[in-house]
Amino acid sequence: VAISLDETHDPGRRSFVESANVPACDFPIQNLPFGVFRTEPGEQSRVGVAIGDQIVDVSAAAAFFDGRATAAAQACNAPFLNPLMAMGPRAWSDLRLALSRGLSAEGDGMRLRPYLTPMAHAEMRTPVAFRNFTDFFASIFHATNAGRLFRPDNPLSPNYKYVPLAYHSRASSVRISGVAVKRPKGQRKEPDGPPRFAPSQHLDFELELGAFIGTASELGRSVAVGEAANTIFGYCLLNDWSARDIQAWESQPLGPFLGKNFATTISP
Amino acid sequence: VAISLDETHDPGRRSFVESANVPACDFPIQNLPFGVFRTEPGEQSRVGVAIGDQIVDVSAAAAFFDGRATAAAQACNAPFLNPLMAMGPRAWSDLRLALSRGLSAEGDGMRLRPYLTPMAHAEMRTPVAFRNFTDFFASIFHATNAGRLFRPDNPLSPNYKYVPLAYHSRASSVRISGVAVKRPKGQRKEPDGPPRFAPSQHLDFELELGAFIGTASELGRSVAVGEAANTIFGYCLLNDWSARDIQAWESQPLGPFLGKNFATTISP
Numbered sequence: 001v002a003i004s005l006d007e008t009h010d011p012g013r014r015s016f017v018e019s020a021n022v023p024a025c026d027f028p029i030q031n032l033p034f035g036v037f038r039t040e041p042g043e044q045s046r047v048g049v050a051i052g053d054q055i056v057d058v059s060a061a062a063a064f065f066d067g068r069a070t071a072a073a074q075a076c077n078a079p080f081l082n083p084l085m086a087m088g089p090r091a092w093s094d095l096r097l098a099l100s101r102g103l104s105a106e107g108d109g110m111r112l113r114p115y116l117t118p119m120a121h122a123e124m125r126t127p128v129a130f131r132n133f134t135d136f137f138a139s140i141f142h143a144t145n146a147g148r149l150f151r152p153d154n155p156l157s158p159n160y161k162y163v164p165l166a167y168h169s170r171a172s173s174v175r176i177s178g179v180a181v182k183r184p185k186g187q188r189k190e191p192d193g194p195p196r197f198a199p200s201q202h203l204d205f206e207l208e209l210g211a212f213i214g215t216a217s218e219l220g221r222s223v224a225v226g227e228a229a230n231t232i233f234g235y236c237l238l239n240d241w242s243a244r245d246i247q248a249w250e251s252q253p254l255g256p257f258l259g260k261n262f263a264t265t266i267s268p
Numbered sequence: 269v270a271i272s273l274d275e276t277h278d279p280g281r282r283s284f285v286e287s288a289n290v291p292a293c294d295f296p297i298q299n300l301p302f303g304v305f306r307t308e309p310g311e312q313s314r315v316g317v318a319i320g321d322q323i324v325d326v327s328a329a330a331a332f333f334d335g336r337a338t339a340a341a342q343a344c345n346a347p348f349l350n351p352l353m354a355m356g357p358r359a360w361s362d363l364r365l366a367l368s369r370g371l372s373a374e375g376d377g378m379r380l381r382p383y384l385t386p387m388a389h390a391e392m393r394t395p396v397a398f399r400n401f402t403d404f405f406a407s408i409f410h411a412t413n414a415g416r417l418f419r420p421d422n423p424l425s426p427n428y429k430y431v432p433l434a435y436h437s438r439a440s441s442v443r444i445s446g447v448a449v450k451r452p453k454g455q456r457k458e459p460d461g462p463p464r465f466a467p468s469q470h471l472d473f474e475l476e477l478g479a480f481i482g483t484a485s486e487l488g489r490s491v492a493v494g495e496a497a498n499t500i501f502g503y504c505l506l507n508d509w510s511a512r513d514i515q516a517w518e519s520q521p522l523g524p525f526l527g528k529n530f531a532t533t534i535s536p
Binding site: 137170173195251253255 | 398399400402405415418419425427430431433434435436437438439440441443448450453455457462463487488490517518519520521522523524525530531
């Protein structure tokens with residue numbers, strides 16, 4: 001897919017939304033991350049894009065775009081990003097380019113102003129209806145450190161340098177950052193006695209990078225390495241919460257399960 | 269939940285659908301399993317119930333029921349069982365009771381005859397949009413036998429008799445029986461050499477019992493043992509396909525992953 005990423009990432013582009021041009025701002029016009037928001041508790045959630053301290057209500061602005069960008073913006077009238085994600089990389093890029101131009105300080109971008117909502121008045125929501133959630137054991141440093149907790153004499157498994165190690169985690173307990181995470185109860189092995197059911201005593205989280213696969217693969221068909229990047233809708237920061245005492249006792253031979261099920265949190 | 273299961277399971281009840289009364293029939297009036305079907309390739313799939321060699325188009329017959337059974341039947345106008353499953357055990361039981369009475373040889377059940385489709389003219393579809401799929405390591409005999417393949421000297425892990433062992437499997441590759449299952453490629457360890465990427469040489473399947481959790485639990489709230497049965501919408505037969513050579517090489521320390529992802533098949 002040949003797309004001009006250069007224009008949307010142009011460090012010289014400025015937005016008519018002045019808060020986006022402040023150097024320390026997380027959401028300059030070069031970023032434009034997607035999320036799902038609402039402004040009233042009972043209101044339908046829909047897709048928005050962050051710019052400065054504002055959110056663009058993307059589907060409300062659909063009429064200002066053209067071609068694939070209009071169709072992509074219309075798919076943003078949904079409580080999850082899934083319809084947009086299913087449209088594929090050309091639609092994503094066309095919409096992103098249209099948003100970058102529409103939010104630019106040059107040209108007629110000001111026409112998007114009526115579709116801006118202050119972040120301070122919005123509630124962010126879980127952005128995706130997750131169908132699968134795979135946790136990869138990336139980083140040899142992390143794998144060695146984590147392995148040492150459970151297998152001090154042999155921290156790195158023999159397969160680590162050959163095959164990407166991963167397990168399915170719990171798709172239905174992914175939430176956005178800021179929600180309360182409740183300490184789970186579970187079974188752990190006492191050093192000198194039988195296992196005991198109690199609140200976890202060893203709760204932590206790992207900081208990870210999440211990747212959203214947007215387009216479906218066909219069961220039984222391989223995805224070529226050259227196609228793989230085109231299936232990725234985007235990235236987020238992710239906290240992988242773990243109850244290490246529950247995990248240590250349960251995870252042989254089938255891997256982590258209840259020690260991870262209680263929460264995974266992502267940037268909204 | 270107090271429900272008369274006795275009447276719908278009454279072995280003396282017969283159906284006006286004569287094929288359901290043959291002793292060897294899989295679908296007598298005491299069974300009434302739910303599934304999703306369509307009769308034309310482009311047609312909207314919807315929920316049906318098997319009776320003899322016929323399928324009841326449940327939502328089409330909604331007007332013949334009353335109370336909760338009508339609402340439950342209306343929820344069957346969907347390409348997946350999920351809306352019905354979300355309604356909870358009283359709705360499920362009321363609908364089942366209404367179907368049992370409506371298909372009975374006594375009373376006015378014959379009014380359901382216009383909503384019957386011969387199974388021979390129907391195509392069964394994947395019945396549920398799966399959000400999670402958990403594979404439990406049930407049966408100590410199976411766990412010992414399977415453990416012996418990978419850990420001959422210590423087949424049963426120390427936690428087995430204390431905590432239910434399970435892992436998340438791939439929710440998006442569950443299909444109905446009869447679909448082609450493609451032999452997966454993957455990496456396996458050669459006895460005297462580096463790992464090799466090739467089609468799996470050790471494919472098998474286990475026969476298992478599947479349980480469908482119908483009603484959502486609330487993240488952070490325990491489900492009491494006494495409530496658990498009320499969350500189960502139903503059961504199915506399940507074939508757990510496994511590529512044992514891929515699984516043996518990949519599954520330490522995180523459990524089975526690619527060795528299971530390629531297919532799980534269930535009764536429709």
